[in-house]
Amino acid sequence: MAFTQTPPRLDRSEVERLVREVLTNRLKSGGTATPPPAVQRYAVEPSTPGGPPHPLVVNVSARHVHVRPDHLEVLFGPGAKLTKLKDLYQQGEFASEQLVTLVGPRQRIIPNVRILGPMRDYTQVELSYTDGVYLGVDLPLRISGNHEGTPGLTILGPKGSLTIDKGVIRAERHVHMSTADMAYYGVKDGDYLKLKIDGPCGVVFDRVRVRYHPKVVLEVHIDTDEGNACDLDSATHMELFK
């Protein structure tokens, strides 16, 4: 994963122009613009007697970034740490206060993209296909951490910028499961389930991938395209099945 203070695909004056544009946009809005949260929406199917060990929770993951420590220092300065804005549903995971700007090959930018913590040993940018079309990035569908053959992107922070040469993905829709959850649904790590969302924009999502970790609680992650396609806010019933 290559990075430089001066990204190879943009010269310094271009980066400075883009940063000015971002700052100008922030000033224009009086600093009061609310950036989109990293987790936009949240829906819970109430537990039923004899039901699953954990209630069915479906969260929409808005675009976000994971960073490794040396990249955070490039973006936010030497010694930079992530500071917590709020806890996410899985214990230990959090939305940080740190925001970056993404620059795509069409010279378009997406500002105010939130970094999720804690830090990882790789830097990864998770976008929707809508974002990919806008930026001009052809997003591969991947499970977190699988970066083989994925594209890169330029990331701007307040203290510097870097260009990653891989790690930009659309996250494959997935469900976090503990051993008890997998036993209840009769699946194993890597299997696929279906997720049914009833409501005015009802959808059945095929190929929801099971991701096992001993310490998680049951949680489905879909992206903003998927959350908007089914209008998760107006869901009347949700169901996970084979």
Add this chain to the structure above:
Amino acid sequence: MAFTQTPPRLDRSEVERLVREVLTNRLKSGGTATPPPAVQRYAVEPSTPGGPPHPLVVNVSARHVHVRPDHLEVLFGPGAKLTKLKDLYQQGEFASEQLVTLVGPRQRIIPNVRILGPMRDYTQVELSYTDGVYLGVDLPLRISGNHEGTPGLTILGPKGSLTIDKGVIRAERHVHMSTADMAYYGVKDGDYLKLKIDGPCGVVFDRVRVRYHPKVVLEVHIDTDEGNACDLDSATHMELFK
């Protein structure tokens, strides 16, 4: 539907600032930026022997605008007409060369939104929920032309701007059908079908509303959120069923 040269919710200097911003952005990109097409993607399920009277065609409708003649004149000047960029799938429908800019209540803009022709007796703006969140408009789910209780928006053209007080919707997913199509699928106008898209991001869309017209050919319309959620480009099989 109210409109004025000076929209009530924005003063003239604000509109001028926004127009300058749009023009500046166009100049920045050297005038070569390709605006998103009104119909972004297109997928056809090949006909089979004994199959439906028309092949199953699924199109993604990107954000677009329909206009009534007096509104077009406000935006593009007295005597303005729509000029054809390209034909759409339904005979007589076309993407025009005319583009407008939308201004939402969060003072954010979406430039380069295409007008579809021919003109109608109402002005209507069709957006995805992703667009609605960005602009700050709470979009009602509606069939074209049903504007009761829908929100408005400010529209900027090269010769003027107007604020409509209703007509901004998320189009309900629907399928255009002729008499022969309805007979084959065993449905009538206003009924709902399901649309199955197989592929790496497979989805079954519930509640695809049947819209009858004697002169149409079979065509499903979904929006960009829905097209991106199922990654229509990579669909391996499509099916319409009850």
